[in-house]
Amino acid sequence: MSLPPLAARLSGLQSSAIRDLLKLTSRGDIISLAGGLPDEQLMPQEKIAAAADAALARRSRLQYTESAGWIPLREVLAARESARLGRTVPLGEVFVTHGSQQALSLLAEVLLDPGALVLVEDPAYVGALQVYRAAGARIVAVPLDADGMRVDVVEQLLARGERPAVVHTVSNFHNPRGVTMSPERRRRLAELAVAHGFWVVEDDPYGELWFERPSPDPVATYAPNVIRLSSASKTLAPTLRVGWMVAPESVCRAVELLKQGADLCGSALTQQIAADLLADTDWFTAHVDSVRAVYGERAKALVAAVRGRFGDRVVSTDAAGGMFVWVDFTDGTDTSALLPRAIEQGVAYVPGAAFAVGAGHENSLRLSFVTSDTTTLTEAIERLGRAADGRPQSRS
Template structure:
């Protein structure tokens, strides 16, 4: 054997052929943007990040300490979620919807995003028609594209989804398998579907036999008065998605799905092939905090109060810095304010200048169902992450970037 025989064989990258379902799957501009806005010198209004200073870290730590006294906290758990947490979520959802929810209708997931993915996998075959709001929650669009669904956009106005247009399409023969909506404090538009439209949508679902997926991570974050009455209160053809991320802490990674038992069982079977089960520890923590109803109600009331002040600070700064150059939404809850530049400013082109001035946001086109230019002059701003003084400064930076680019 010669010395040359001992040389290592050069490695080659093996051929990789990706599944066809990835061809239509659009990446999340928001996730990509978070990398750019992670710099210490950037005030990011881009991510939908709840404020770390409002998360109940001490109470979470105490609950974690109590949970860790049980061996079950570090063990595998049931695929559908810890029995106690499912009972707590069922009681929580019963109170929200005004109808009895059984623990067997609840599947606990790793955030509500996993719930949506599992639901799509359980219900959709490639080519199945699905209706969504436009602008759309990007996470929902990704899930539906990955499932190979044919996505049909429905516009929004100040009262939420144009249910009247859906009714016209249904009358003309459109038959969706699902209709997805962020009905309360919409992401990204910030609007809330009126109760009249909720009743109409629930009625259409029953008449035409489709399911409505009510994605509701923000419903408890109403600034004034009671949270909006959920769609599920108006009919039985509604699957609800909920989450602890916006009201407790994202890192708990606890979400849930409430669905008819046959669908909940199908989702549970799919979840077995995905992660076997969620974190026993964070589920035990979440169960304790949600079950302590007086504490939880006081905590959420404090978050709502603080977010109301933050939204007021951001919108006041927008009015002061931009005046009639933009139109904006008036947040009544949730986490987002929607801007539109009157002169047609391309917010994607403006973004690099904004980052140079130390502020980030999400351009409107990131939320366009067709990925086109219909929302090119719009932007989504999150007001929940920072206190009022930093929100005011962030808007000032955005205004300076806009003026500098126009000069």
């Protein structure tokens, strides 16, 4: 017996290449630098357990909560974001979502009519691409360099008459590209947003994970039409499913209506855990410092191993923060073709092509440094080296 059809537009939807790849590389003998997950060994297990006990001592935490988020959590976030943005952020401009991915997906519905133009960085955060594609947006890629999004290219597009509804940027320690947008470009992007009347979605899950120096003032510091997204997934734990958005009240109210239809509300339990931990400022600062120290050491080891093993066959980012290093092969190595041999040698990564908005990035790859210790990272790069040495890689 045949089933009724599914919606026609589903035919365009595909599983993320990264996600499918991850399924292949969970074999125990493979060192996977392909993942996008933070290190669970560094998550504050005991502190979360204690906060869960405190939350569950109150029956009201068992109930539904506000669609915009449990108010005490929004208060803590408003205080933190006020400090970050250098202005008093009112409660009505703070909205809690189920991870920052949900903020992205609800915002796409709130900000975009079908066919609207969205500018995204290339290579792109795949989760954002997926959302904008599903929203039926027209997507135009803007390249990145060592100073982040090429805002001069945005200017050229505007000069050519393009009228974006949204410009999306992962401003700090870009996933996958590893770079951070310079302060000058932040200011310029905000000016353009005001002058041309578009929204900037500043997607910032990694901003607190800086290694040498704090990340620059957010783009949102410079204009009211910048919507800032962040998350507790990378500093506390993904299981909390706590992300948030700082946006003008009109945007928050529209997102609230959509959130009611999408899933009613978040969990009062996990939102209280997040609130308790974020409110404990001294503890939180020390905790993030310790995560930073470990990730920073791993990043340094990985970059050193890459440069030591490959020399001028590659250009690697410096990994000044976040979770990822981006490596460009300068000798034409095709990283998709290399992957099966790498897996044979016992190491996995994500080929650059998986992050391409259209085509491109065939000679690049993304490495995560956060879930392996320095010895393992060094061994992983040795394996990668063996895979790359095996036979001629170039297809060009």
